[in-house]
Amino acid sequence: MPEEDLVDIKFRLYDGSDIGPFRYSSASTIEMLKERIVSEWPKGKTVIPKVANEIKLINFGKILENNKTVGQCRAPFGELTGGVMVMHVVVQPSQAKTKAEKKIEESKKFVCSCCIM
Template identity: 45%
Template sequence: MSGLHDQIEIKFRLTDGSDIGPKSYPAVTSVATLKESVIAQWPKAEKENGPKTVKDLKIISAGKILENNRTLRECKSPIYGLPGGVITMHVIVQHRSDRISEKKVSDLEKQNKCGCVIL
C-alpha cells in the first residue's frame, strides 16, 4: 500500500532553536538516511562546526534516540498518524572528540570506585 500515509513530514530542530525542513520522507527511510539528509541541509554558516558524519548526530523523536538501522515506520509513535501534521525531531551534534571524552570520564568513574571492605 502506497500513498500519502506512507510519507511522513518531518522538520529537524537544531540546538540553537533553528529548524531544517519540513520535508516529506517515505516511511521506509532509514534513520541513517535521515541523518545524511540533515548533514546535507545543515546551515552553511555553521558548516565548519556542524556534523561531518552520521555518527556525529543523534536524532530524538518522542523522547527516544533513534537507531541508525531502523526505518521511520519502525520508529513511529501514535502521533505520526495525524493527517497533515509535521513531526519535529530534535538533532544533537556530538563530535568524535566529545564521544572520546565521555568514554574517558566513564572509564575514570570505573577506576575510581573504592574497593575497600569495612569489617
C-alpha cells in the same frame, strides 16, 4: 507510492532553528535522514557535523537507532493527519578526533625556550 505512506519531518537544531520539513517514505531509515541533515546543514553555525555518525536524532524522548525506519519511530498514540513530525538533532563530534586534537594542543603547551650559557 501511496500518499499515506509519506511522512513530513523537520529537524530542530540546538539553537531552535529548523531544517526542513522534508517528505520521507515510512520505509526510510534513520541513517538516511542523518545523511540528509549533514548535506542540508545551514552555513554559519558554530557546531557543524562532518559525518552522519556525529548526529543523534531524538523523537518522543528516545534516541533513534540508524537501522530503524521512519514508520517504526512514529508516535505510539494518535498523530494528527497531515501534521509534521519534529525530530531533535544533537551533534556529538567523534571522540577519536577530540583526543587527537588534545594531543596536538598538549604538545604545543610544553615548548621549551631555555638557553644555558
